[in-house]
């Protein structure tokens with residue numbers, strides 16, 4: 001019987017995994033100087049956490065969630081996104097009692113039952129951030145600026161920032177009315193999902209991916225024409241802050257995002273390098289969500305980036321730096337194997353990646369192996385060398401070679417590997 005991974009799910013193997021690590025550590029480095037701290041959250045949550053926050057009539061909740069009863073019959077969902085869980089944790093752990101703002105980042109797998117294709121998987125990985133307690137438009141711009149700094153330092157090119165404001169509960173009703181008015185004579189031509197959305201959440205029609213609906217919504221009212229004074233001035237200040245920070249943007253009035261919890265600012269970052277699944281990051285404000293989860297009134301904003309799309313871009317643009325052993329110790333004879341394992345321990349304590357030829361094969365075959373591993377050096381230790389207190393070494397990069405006293409190993413290492421940990 002042959003086994004294979006589930007459809008839309010993939011392994012991340014070396015050497016690709018080095019790119020993933022690079023992206024993760026870069027994210028940690030960039031986000032931490034903006035005051036974001038890592039938060040680690042469960043992958044499974046109670047289903048209602050997502051249905052209530054993301055919204056009943058969204059694609060994610062209607063079609064994409066991995067939901068199942070656990071053994072006690074509770075409805076469990078594999079998280080399709082991070083924000084709902086972060087908000088749940090923020091409220092449950094009373095993090096609103098800590099000094100404001102509270103800023104978090106997370107990284108990990110998300111699950112959506114989607115049609116697998118390039119840049120779209122059923123288990124995919126996101127790095128995301130969420131910030132609680134700041135309403136000021138300058139902060140929205142700072143978040144976008146941080147995202148830009150991160151993506152540029154990661155090496156992503158051709159970035160476009162699309163931005164919109166979808167207002168608040170005060171301006172939403174008038175817009176909703178205008179939308180239902182616009183679609184009322186087109187109702188029968190909309191896709192079946194949008195006919196339901198028309199009743200429950202007409203804003204979602206603007207996010208529908210069906211060709212016919214995209215056609216029918218041409219000329220639809222624009223949400224930015226319905227913003228209340230406060231939302232309008234917030235949006236205008238976000239845009240002027242973006243100009244001050246030199247972040248080129250494009251206002252996209254149909255950018256309502258696929259989740260219901262957003263308020264005011266929404267945004268998406270795309271790269272022309274990506275082809276059809278071109279959104280590399282997306283997010284927005286969700287000023288009501290903490291309250292909906294039972295917490296105090298708390299403005300909040302966040303975004304999430306798709307790791308697969310990011311690493312695809314980097315692979316195409318860069319090439320992966322693959323680490324390899326520093327030293328391969330080839331051994332000849334029983335005593336040499338024990339001596340080599342002691343020396344290997346000392347080298348590893350200095351931070352050097354060391355491999356030992358334990359398999360008792362010929363010197364030639366061990367050196368061939370060292371070469372195949374792209375080791376920088378081979379050390380040769382035989383019973384003979386042990387008697388004379390010396391070892392032979394070979395630099396596999398420039399083919400130089402020589403012999404050194406085993407007692408002088410420390411000096412040899414510090415001259416050849418200046419970055420190795422210095423002995424105390």
Ligand code: ATP
Nearest residue numbers: 114119120121124258279280281282304305306309
């Ligand atoms: P899309 O429009 O591409 O479906 P989305 O609006 O559903 O994206 P979000 O929920 O905002 O995406 O997630 C943020 C980012 O996560 C996306 O911009 C994308 O990079 C990534 N992402 C979302 N869904 C997937 C998926 N199924 N496979 C891989 N990456 C994904």
Ligand code: MG
Nearest residue numbers: 059112114258
């Ligand atoms: Mg989607």
